Amino acid sequence: MCTLFFYMKPYWRVMLVVLLTILIVTATGLLGPWLIRAIVGLIADGGPGQAGSLLWISVGLAMVYVVRSLGAAGVFHYSHVVAFQVCRDLRDAIHARLQTFSPAYFSARQSGDIVTRVVKDTLTLEPVIADAVYGFVTSFLLALGIMVILIYLSPVLTLLALAPLPIAAIVLWRLGRHVQPAFDRESNEEGELSAMVQDQVGGMRDIQLFNREAAETHRFIGLSGALARSQIRARQIMSGFDPVVEGAIGLSTGLVVLVGGRMALAGDLPVEDLVAFILYIVTLYQPLYSVVDAAENVQRGFAALRRINEVLEYEPEVADPPGGSVLSRAHGEIVLEDVCFGFQPDQTVLSGISLEIPAGGSLALVGHTGAGKSTLAALIARFYDVSTGRITLDGHDLRDIRLSDLRRNISMVQQDVFLFNASVRDNIRFGRPDASEDDVMVAARAARADEFIDSLPEGYDTMIGERGVRLSGGQKQRLSIARAILKDAPILILDEATAAVDPNTETLIQKALDELMRHRTTVIIAHRLSTIRKADRIVVLKEGRIADTGTFADLSSRQGEFSLLSGAA
């Protein structure tokens, strides 16, 4: 709830307008039955002189309802103005927060669930802010005003009229306690369903290739059915609310008519006061009605807010150091001192790694699959923090350098290339949005990507589809190399950068990469040992430890782990 108020605060002026309008709506709501009371009084008194007064009160009554409806329109409009803006701010905040999380956060969660939190959960709060918050304020003010009037009209009848209220409130509260877990379950299942659809859409080729359509449909139907059951269960509990309120109104009105009617017959209560009393009781229970109506939104809103807060309050494993040192362009000396790391506390992926890569030097990491090569590269880019030991860049512990400065100094070409659903040009420009058209073309040429780009229907303007689906694996890899070339960072990490291209193209790209590596500190990960021949130093990793190290010539002449890998290559 605090989160909600925090995000509503900037809109206090508009909220003040809404509050003033609510006062108008409340005042006119109280005035309506009062004028009807006056009309009944006039009629009861009778006599020829009453016709003029009747006209004026009728006009007044009509005016009251016109003003009330205009006020209600104002409340509706401005409350939604606030609500949608608060939702937008929350959405922006949660999205901005996600940008600061390390890969550990994303690998532990389903992307569809994260999308649901950003897009859907934030919108679930809209009716809470627009209707519920103002609904509660209006209801409270209206109830307060009516109580004053009722006591003024007849304290005894007021007591009778209010008798069912505590019972109704207790029953509603007890029902409400069951609704919240039902809505929590519903929200979580919605997230799971989105995640499943996202997963299935991404993996549709494999689903079809392995003939898993029926099984996946069955899985979907299972979760979809569970969601429907949760939704029905929550509404089933909610359906108990209406009869409670209706029952309370009925009981209250019945008691007032019985006792108030006898009082009127005995001449102890003017008939117009009895009429007004009955009208006010219905109006008094009306707020209870809107509270009940709003309750569903509020319960759903709370469930959504909990999921939003989980993201907003999540402490990223890798964070900017407070007052971290500023690093403009690094020389590129990287040192690993007795580094150990595991993705989970009880897991060891790398242990006892000590390495030095001088500025401008190149280091190749080789080893069997799963040896920890990509993990080591990820530690240098500080996607994760080391468990023990430390990594330094130009003598600074990575944890002391501002993340944006560190990442600005690193270009990475990864095995699993990620491209955005944008034009070829924008994808190459991703790391340097201000790059000129010429710079983009020079980078594309250096990565041997220019030829295939020119053959695309719209050249550099061609949209490449989600994750670059309209390109081949080798084309994607060349675009990602062009992107790294354009970024022009002093540290280059090539993680199987040429694995997806044919041998001829690989030779061409290798030339471009050799050129690129010349002035940069480079970490190369490759299974094809031919690509690391020129590295200053090669480190052989085995089960997360350094098994051997030396130049290509050194290692080739020894009968160690490297020769086993060469044999495999």
Ligand SMILES: Nc1ncnc2c1ncn2[C@@H]1O[C@H](COP(=O)(O)OP(=O)(O)OP(=O)(O)O)[C@@H](O)[C@H]1O
């Ligand atoms: N996000 C993760 N969470 C948990 N364990 C992981 C994660 N990523 C990798 N691992 C594990 O860490 C180990 C090292 O993986 P890594 O990707 O570094 O190996 P690699 O040497 O680069 O392999 P390859 O040559 O196949 O790319 C593996 O056992 C892998 O299962």
